[in-house]
Amino acid sequence: MGISPIVDSKLKWILDDAYPLARHSVIYSEVVMGELNYSGIAELRDVLDHIQRALDTDNEEDALKDLEAAYEHIRRGAVESLQRAATKTFFDALQVIRYPNLMYKILLHEVPDKGQIRDLRMKAMEKIANGRSHKSDKGKWKNSIEDFKDAIDASNEIVDKLPNKAEFRFRLLTIVGVIITIASPLLSFLYILFR
């Protein structure tokens, strides 16, 4: 027996509408984080399991229940992946805003606009909070994906505006090197002069 028209249309809707969103979210989070998103991949595997069961059964009610479960895994895979990515990029951004302004001046780096950085940090926090509160809502989970993505963008903007730790250390080392290079012959000259 073939699948019923209702099951067929629901399956098409899941595969055409919801699945691409989850797939993009899972891949996007891996690209953003540089981490394997195995929980997202596991959710997509569960989606496939439920679709297989829905296609195997002759009972329309069971098939629809399985498709509902598949949709739930799609939702979870999408929102959890983006939440993981948003949390990681937010903490990465916090790592680069620890230095005092004087340090930037000493290192001849443009002093970041504190207000702008603060706004971006608050925006990322608000977006993550919104995303978390709406992610379980069946009508709003797609909005929470947008929220998490905005939080990632805000966090990345912070990282782009400020030098990272490696750059910071390199500048410090360069300036210390320059000072030593200038000071050592000068001190040697003064030593010879006043000896």
Added chain:
Amino acid sequence: MLNIKHSKGIKMGKERELTIESLNVELIDAIAAKTSLSAEEIKKLDMEEIEKKLDIKARAQKIHFAWEEGEKMGLQLLPYKFVPKGVIDKRERQMDMVLKNR
């Protein structure tokens, strides 16, 4: 579906019998009729070259995904790490605290 047998062949109409050899000859004739190639040239050429002569686009058009832009920028070279679930959970708990104290 076309069923081709090597030994016996399938009766095609009243007189002709369809075998791998006869099918091959028919295929070469058909290609030769549509192109300027001779039967010998067709036997020697790669399939891709013949497809070009026949003006067939055998490959499906590439589907573009937005995330591939990241790959083009070199992000695919990132060494993807395996991060234990405990570390991920710890991050989420930290986020809970940050949001609680905002």
